[in-house]
Amino acid sequence: MSLAQQPRWVRVEIWIVLALSLGQSAVYAFVSLLAKLTAGPLRDQTATLNASASPREYLDLTYQLLGIAFALVPVVLACFLLASSGDRPRTVLGLSPARPGFDLGVGAALAALIGLPGIGLYLVGREIGITATVVPSGLDAYWWAVPVLVLAAVENAVLEEVVAVGYLMTRLRQLSWSPVAAIVCSAALRGAYHLYQGIGPGVGNFVMGLVFGYVYQRTGRIAPLVIAHTVLDVVAFVGYALFADALGLP
Secondary structure (H helix, E strand, O other), X not given: OOHHHOHHHHHHHHHHXXXXXXXXXXXXXXXXXXXXXXXXXXXXXXEEOOEOXXXXXXXXHHHHHHHHHHHOHHHHHHHHHHHHOOOOHHHHHOXXXXXXXXXXXXXXXXXXXXXXXXXXXXXHHHHHOOEOEEEOOEOOOOOOHHHHHHHHHHHHHHHHHHHHHHHHHHHHHHOOOOHHHHHHHHHHHHHHXXXXXXXXXXXXHHHHHHHHHHHHHHHOOOXXXXXXXXXXXXXXXXXXXXXXXXXXXX
16 A cells, blocks of 8 residues: 555654654744743844854854755655655656746746745834844855855755645645645745744745745646745845845844
8 A cells, every 4th residue: 555545644754754844943933933022022033044153164164064954854855755655756846857947937936926025024024013133144254155045045945845835735635635725734834934033924924835835736846936935045145144234234
């Protein structure tokens, strides 16, 4: 009997994969949100992404690269489990390079669709006090900071889109979930693991998850989502690192 024919084991597998990756992040994000809410107004709190791990330059670089590498292990696990149950990960996830023009076009459109409203939602959230100050990069101005931030953006995109969208929605479909329910579940997970940034980013990422889940459900391709996510994070991470001081950002 295949894994797809054993719903109980599919559910167990999903919980294990999420507990080792984004589900664990969601739990920590919720606790972080509670810590911020009990420490004072959210607008006075700070959420730092890509924080420095050591005051020693090359030790910090080592930690950053190790963190990026190990964060991708759940992606390998998800692909391995899909393959073990008879699915072809590249086909099921839509990661094959068969349609580069389509992937790039849809990815660029998604980045524009999500990016500009996302900035507005962040500013509104800051104004009404439901969003913490987000610092996209806490790295010092080392020569390797920008390449590492680009790698971190790619890692975030691959991890989140493969696990939270491709893998999770595939398994939920095999459990006979409706497309709408699978999209909402994927989006809820995305919103949950961004709660450390505040309630506003949690809601914003939930909406982003609805859009990304719908695109995957219609196209069967994760590649455009990875491209869009990478573009959004590179702009945020690298843009902040290069221009934060000039713009007077914290």
